Amino acid sequence: MAFFKRELSPVERFESALREKQAARQRLAERLGIAETVVGEKRAAAERLAVAGADTARLERAEANLRAVDERAKTLRAALAEFDEQVASTERALAEANAQRDRDLxxxxxxxxxxxxxxxxxxxxxxxxxxxxxxxxxxxxxxxxxxxxxxxxxxxxxxxxxxxxxxxxxxxxxxxxxxxxxxxxLLAPPEPAQPPLPEIERQLIYTLNPLSWQEGPEVRRVPAFALVGLPKKLLPVALAHQHVDYMNARRVQTLMHVHGSGQFPADLNHDHPQLVDLDALAAEGEERAQADVA
Missing domain, CATH: 1.10.287 (Helix Hairpins)
Incomplete structure (x- = not known):
């Protein structure tokens, strides 16, 4: 039965190549260390012969031996420098492969x-x-x-x-x-969303007059004879002044037959002559209640 090796990914290939080059460089560095030790020994031997006044033949042999091991050490140093460049190049390729893998994900x-x-x-x-x-x-x-x-x-x-x-x-x-x-x-983490405005409890109601009220930074304006969702906190004052009524009220059924449920006109401005400010009515009611208590 034939077995097939799994194909390595680019990251795995570069990791394997980097390990091999680092191991080869380590072996070469050890050989260079041994060669430099030998160079030091040969140089010291040549110096001792020169100090001792050895004959020319012995000095020439010592110098030849020193040159040979020194050339060998120079070759190993050049090879080590080339390996350093290869290791650095492989590390850069591995970093790019990792970045590409992250981009692909x-x-x-x-x-x-x-x-x-x-x-x-x-x-x-x-x-x-x-x-x-x-x-x-x-x-x-x-x-x-x-x-x-x-x-x-x-x-x-x-x-x-x-x-x-x-x-x-x-x-x-x-x-x-x-x-x-x-x-x-696009890739930055999303900024935290602004906390949503608190949900407003509403009551589906039918308007009998043009109304306005404040909702956060916005002023809402609705026409008369329209079906709207009125904030429940404004419902009592709107009912008390008969600016709205419930859907099941008899007069609302009649008005809906006559006017429909209304579409909000685009020209309902803040200076509409019949516009009723429910917030102002609610504030007046609170002041009156406080005065009565006092």
């Missing part, structure tokens, strides 16, 4: 995200289409249901378009990441 994750989005989109499309069909295929037409259906269909189209765009952007980012040209902002 990030790019694979980005592509997997795009694939997951594409896989989830048909389910979202089918669910949104089922919601729309539940309204459009019915035998009874209700304005609120029709608006709900139109909103769902608009959201569906927007999400489908956004999904196509984000998948294209993700795959482009994956390509740039593989070649090392990714935007650093």
């Amino acid at each position: 990030v790019a694979d994750g980005i592509e997997a995200m795009a694939a997951a989005i594409e896989k989830a989109i048909p389910g979202f499309d089918a669910g949104a289409a089922a919601l729309v069909e539940a309204v459009t295929k019915g035998t009874t037409s209700i304005p609120e249901a029709t608006r709900f259906s139109a909103s769902v269909d608009a959201v569906r189209r927007e999400v489908m378009s956004a999904a196509d765009l984000i998948c294209w952007e993700l795959r482009s980012a994956a390509v740039r990441t593989r070649v090392g040209n990714a935007n650093s902002a």
Whole structure:
């Protein structure tokens, strides 16, 4: 039975090559150390002969021996310097292979995200289409249901378009990441999200007059004869002054037949002559209650 060796990755190949070169350099460095020791011994022997006044033949032999071992040491030093360059080059190649492996892992994750989005989109499309069909295929037409259906269909189209765009952007980012040209902002850890504003408890109510109130930094303005979600903290004062009423009230049913549930006009300005400031009414009620207690 034939066995096949697993193909090594670039990182594994460079790690193996680096280990081999480091081992060879170590062996060469040991040989150079021995050669330099011999050079030192030969030089010392030649110096002793010269000091002792040895004859010319003996001095020449000693000098020849010294030159031979010195040349050998020079050759080993040159080979060691070349090995140092090879080790440094292999270390750089290993570092680049590690960086490429990390880039590939990030790019694979980005592509997997795009694939997951594409896989989830048909389910979202089918669910949104089922919601729309539940309204459009019915035998009874209700304005609120029709608006709900139109909103769902608009959201569906927007999400489908956004999904196509984000998948294209993700795959482009994956390509740039593989070649090392990714935007650093893309790979940076996401900044912590700002804490969301506290959820406002609302009551679905029908307006009898144009109203305004403050929600955080935004001022909301709604027209008369409109179905709105009013913050529950403002509901008592709005009911007390008969600026709103519940959906099941008889007069609301009549007004809805006459005016409908209302679409917010774009020209409802802050200086509208009939605009009622619910915050001001609530503040007046609190001051009156405090005065009564006093």
